[in-house]
Amino acid sequence: MDRLMNFLVSPVLKWALLVLAVVFPLISDNEYHIYVMATAFIWAIAVYGMNIITGYCGQLNLAHGGFFAIGAYVVAILTVDHEWAFWPAFIAAGLAGAIFGFLVGVVSLRLKEHYFAIFTLCVGFIIYLLLEKWEELTHGSLGIINIAPPEGFGLVDFTETVPFYYLVLAFLVLSVWLVSRLSRSLLGRTFLAIRISDDLAQSLGINLMRNKVLAFVLSTVYAASAGALYAGVVRFIGPAEADVVHTFDMITYLLVGGIGTLMGPLLGTLAITWLTQMLQSLEEYRMIIFGPMLVILVIFFPRGIVGGFLTWRGRRLANKASQQGQDGKSQTTVNTPSTPNADKQEAGNNA
């Protein structure tokens, strides 16, 4: 049991997951499954963005789906109407995410808690309405077809499912790596401090506004890049991409996996995506299951799969340590009680 537990928090697990992801197209001969996995990875990238602002920084952003759609539309408009190639358009999408994120962030982050959530809900809705009504720019409710796929410079063809899968996987690994660096850096800890208490963070000399805007812009760049990749694989998009339902889906992924944890967004997205695939006949009514699931998770397991596991492990280690500590007193062993805390902290950083 202990071995399994240690394995689950060791870096070996991450490498094992990566190897599994790399060989997945080789063992699975079902192209549809590979396609589903690739789109799940794209959503996971967006959910990592949401985790930065909502999980680490504690601000519930309900416009995330809107920024995803902005990324997708930038690629679509530039490649279809202006005949750009995919990669320059991809970079433009990331920039657009940053610029819009900055503008929205500067206004919205002056608001606290409920006001922020409601404001971003409205921003998401404005984005949706603009995409639907501004026909000259966005083609209106018809959507945009024939979006250029990512070009492979003659080496690979990204219109094929398997090469595209590896492309998305590469972006996912990059995203996770960046977030893991972030969560261990001073900046990541600053975000955590803001989540725990605005006032406390400010009294430590943290510039609230600057850090919140930074977290927000990072998250919107993630969302817009994910949207750009999505446009590259689906190659047809409409205003429905900005529907608030996508934001709610992403909240579900984040909450199931574990809000504010490193592996949570990935595990949550994969778990729910495959669950939905299995319940395909229920696609339309999936919310009958996911709605109450959200409520139950928030009430009983607010930290999701990964967070729940870490709490359980921390408690177990602490118990064992205190037992050892009691035995140890007679045998003059010292220092055991201090290790579990260090361990827990380390686990919190790694997982």
Add this chain to the structure above:
Amino acid sequence: MDLFLQQVLNGLTLGSIYGLIALGLTLVYGILHVPNFAHGALYMVGAYVAYFTMVDLGLNYWLAMIAAGAVVAFLSVLCERLVFHPLRHAPPIHDKIAAIGILLFLEAVVQMYWGADFRRMPTPYNEILHFGGLTIPAQRLLIIAGAFGLMGALHLYLKKTMTGATIIAMAQNREGAFLVGIDANRVAMMTFAIAGMLAAVGATLFAPINLVYPAMGHLLIMKAFVIIILGGMGSIPGAIVGGLIIGFAEALGGFYISNEYKDVIAFALLVVILSVKPTGLFTKGVR
């Protein structure tokens, strides 16, 4: 001039419905400090209950309204008991996510039972009245009269009865209310019941000149949020005034500026107001 008056009348109709929905939202916010994202779903369920008591059971309009009010009030209390009560000590982000969960669930259930079709609710009041150059459908008059009647009744209830006073007391000062022995659970349940009832009656009034479909609450709930931010969260007169402001802005803006973008007006107004004054228009002191 007649055209202008016609738009004023439309604004009054919209505004009184918005006010009614925002009133429920603001009451719940005043008591529990929860922005209830599920309120729009309760409104939608109210419309469906009324529709099916009229069409399937063949009951008349007023009985359908009472049925809708009762069912949704019960549903609303159920939400409070099962979801918001257990979460009362949780961080604020949890309430919001749970409310979203309820919203998704109710919408999916309604869609499963009754499909996603748009339906038109019948009404016994189809006459069109003429005053000078104005044409006024009777249903619109009913909406205005009904909404303001309900607001008046709510005002009397809150000011003149003991239970109403406990709600006000708790909204004003939580600890103070506990000190004088007010039962928090009872007040919370009462408030949710009233909010649900207001949403259902609003839906029954408004549905005949609108359509009934599972996503009908989306836009309305967002506008209701704009209204209570405008009017100050938790403020009852603020919700009514805010509702009228948004109603007039939409009717006049939709007519004189652009009908296409009239739904954006409320949100654009919100963005401008919050950019200038981050705590809303009529709030005093701290949040």
